[in-house]
Amino acid sequence: MTAAAEPLLEVRDLGKRFAGRAGRDAPAWVIQGLSFSVNEGEFLTIIGPSGSGKTTLLNMIAQIDVASSGMVRFQSQPAPIGDPKALNPGLTCKIGYVTQEDNLLPWRTTLQNVLFPLKVQGRLNDETRAHAETLIKAVGLAGFEKHYPHELSGGMRKRASLIRTLVYDPPVILMDEPFGPLDAQTRVQLQEDLLRLWNLGRKTIIFVTHDIGEAIALGDRTLVLSRAPARVAGEHVITIPRPRDIRGIMGHPDFGTLYQSIRAQVQ
Amino acid sequence: MSTTQSALDLAEPTPVRWRQYAVTVGRILLALLLLAGWKVGADVAGPLYAADPVKVARRIIEDTASGTLLRHIYVTLRLATIGFAIGCGFGVVLPFLLRRLPRLTAAVEPYIMASVGVPKYALVPLFILWFGIDDAPKLWLVGLLVFYPVFIAVFAGIRNVDRRLINMARVVGASEAAISREVVWNSLLPFFFASLRIALPRAISAAIIAEFLVGNEGLGFLIENSRQNFDTTGVFAGVVVSTAVVLVINGVLVRLDRYFNAWRPVDRDMDI
Numbered sequence: 456m457t458a459a460a461e462p463l464l465e466v467r468d469l470g471k472r473f474a475g476r477a478g479r480d481a482p483a484w485v486i487q488g489l490s491f492s493v494n495e496g497e498f499l500t501i502i503g504p505s506g507s508g509k510t511t512l513l514n515m516i517a518q519i520d521v522a523s524s525g526m527v528r529f530q531s532q533p534a535p536i537g538d539p540k541a542l543n544p545g546l547t548c549k550i551g552y553v554t555q556e557d558n559l560l561p562w563r564t565t566l567q568n569v570l571f572p573l574k575v576q577g578r579l580n581d582e583t584r585a586h587a588e589t590l591i592k593a594v595g596l597a598g599f600e601k602h603y604p605h606e607l608s609g610g611m612r613k614r615a616s617l618i619r620t621l622v623y624d625p626p627v628i629l630m631d632e633p634f635g636p637l638d639a640q641t642r643v644q645l646q647e648d649l650l651r652l653w654n655l656g657r658k659t660i661i662f663v664t665h666d667i668g669e670a671i672a673l674g675d676r677t678l679v680l681s682r683a684p685a686r687v688a689g690e691h692v693i694t695i696p697r698p699r700d701i702r703g704i705m706g707h708p709d710f711g712t713l714y715q716s717i718r719a720q721v722q
Numbered sequence: 723m724s725t726t727q728s729a730l731d732l733a734e735p736t737p738v739r740w741r742q743y744a745v746t747v748g749r750i751l752l753a754l755l756l757l758a759g760w761k762v763g764a765d766v767a768g769p770l771y772a773a774d775p776v777k778v779a780r781r782i783i784e785d786t787a788s789g790t791l792l793r794h795i796y797v798t799l800r801l802a803t804i805g806f807a808i809g810c811g812f813g814v815v816l817p818f819l820l821r822r823l824p825r826l827t828a829a830v831e832p833y834i835m836a837s838v839g840v841p842k843y844a845l846v847p848l849f850i851l852w853f854g855i856d857d858a859p860k861l862w863l864v865g866l867l868v869f870y871p872v873f874i875a876v877f878a879g880i881r882n883v884d885r886r887l888i889n890m891a892r893v894v895g896a897s898e899a900a901i902s903r904e905v906v907w908n909s910l911l912p913f914f915f916a917s918l919r920i921a922l923p924r925a926i927s928a929a930i931i932a933e934f935l936v937g938n939e940g941l942g943f944l945i946e947n948s949r950q951n952f953d954t955t956g957v958f959a960g961v962v963v964s965t966a967v968v969l970v971i972n973g974v975l976v977r978l979d980r981y982f983n984a985w986r987p988v989d990r991d992m993d994i
Contacts, residue, residue: 517893519892519893544889544893545893545895547895548894548895550893551893551894552890554886556886558886558887558890560887560904560905560908561985561986562908562911562983571891571894572894575895575897575904576895603985603987605987619894623894
């Protein structure tokens with residue numbers, strides 16, 4: 456990290472608390488004093504125990520939720536603090552968000568779902584449509600374009616939601632345990648797909664997971680979050696060179712040490 | 723929307739034919755049984771109290787041939803359609819407006835819900851007093867009776883929209899208008915259609931009842947006028963035709979519902 460370059464995204468002293476239930480509970484801090492920054496083109500993985508506010512953190516970066524205190528700056532622009540009305544979700548299509556649930560529109564087919572961002576952005580033309588079809592083929596959804604989400608498997612829905620974000624090419628993509636509920640085989644397949652697609656475009660990715668192996672296999676750098684209220688408990692630069700072989704990554708000499716030291720911090 | 727059918731890969735055996743036949747045969751038998759019951763009942767009660775089904779059928783054919791029946795149907799349908807359009811329009815648009823104004827919604831909601839309890843038919847004399855004896859009082863009645871079920875369903879539907887889908891749409895750059903159109907509207911379509919199942923037959927009934935009270939045309943007038951002339955056959959003919967009209971409209975509605983909600987997985991499980 457060179458001192459000269461301004462980080463693309465900066466989170467400083469971030470705090471979030473949710474209102475207590477009608478005066479019964481005091482509002483509890485989910486995140487407090489959280490600071491880190493992300494550089495352009497970086498693949499950052501964030502790992503932490505469940506309930507450590509990882510999703511809340513991404514929601515605040517994507518501006519679908521408002522921070523209670525501290526600062527989130529994207530391209531030097533600070534996000535509003537405390538005022539949900541001033542939020543700009545997705546920061547005008549600059550930040551894509553692959554959420555934990557696929558959030559596909561159940562009344563739209565796979566193709567319509569993938570084209571949805573282009574349609575609402577008024578960017579649907581022959582070129583973008585062809586790009587969408589290329590992506591559909593790249594993740595193995597060819598032949599399922601006219602299927603509705605409920606007719607797809609969990610892995611297929613994940614792929615559809617992933618390329619729905621890739622299709623409009625946001626420079627930053629947030630991913631919230633996107634491969635969490637999948638079986639091991641599909642998971643590895645999707646991780647490989649993701650790395651391949653990332654290699655082509657070199658976007659900035661913030662990838663939240665609770666799987667240490669996944670955090671190491673995918674990231675340039677891994678942040679470890681503490682239990683709530685979440686802070687950064689540790690930071691690890693992943694030294695394993697790219698391109699990486701996901702299936703064989705456990706055999707890399709650095710993997711074991713990284714795994715052990717991250718594991719020691721994840722409580 | 724036949725794509726849904728072809729897209730399904732469920733290994734379901736083709737439904738056994740005789741089951742479908744059994745249902746059809748059962749329905750016909752039931753219809754015959756009802757007709758027979760009607761016939762027997764009419765014979766026992768006498769022509770002043772209940773009309774013979776054969777006479778009713780003959781009357782319907784005669785009135786259709788002379789064109790008077792079609793005229794009455796047209797008048798009633800016209801009234802029901804306009805009243806329905808007004809009531810349904812307000813019932814859909816109002817919740818969408820209130821969606822943007824949560825504080826106004828909270829303030830107004832108890833009053834709207836209280837007004838559900840007002841017996842609308844009881845207001846007809848007032849409507850006549852206020853709006854005269856032309857279409858206006860009838861349209862008020864039909865409109866109000868259609869408005870409530872649609873409004874309540876759409877209102878509930880809007881509250882039921884998955885927040886996560888709305889957030890997703892916002893993140894990918896959808897405007898509020900696009901979110902209303904795509905996410906909110908499609909989420910509440912099943913609610914809307916459920917409310918139409920109530921509202922459409924109600925529109926016809928309300929039009930008929932309004933015609934009992936005011937006017938000199940329409941199915942309601944036909945029924946009431948026949949009653950005043952001790953023409954029980956005419957009353958029965960009017961009731962049968964009204965029922966038929968409602969059934970036809972319901973059939974169209976079911977088709978529309980299937981078309982618009984073809985993506986829903988439940989439709990498949992409803993097969994016999």
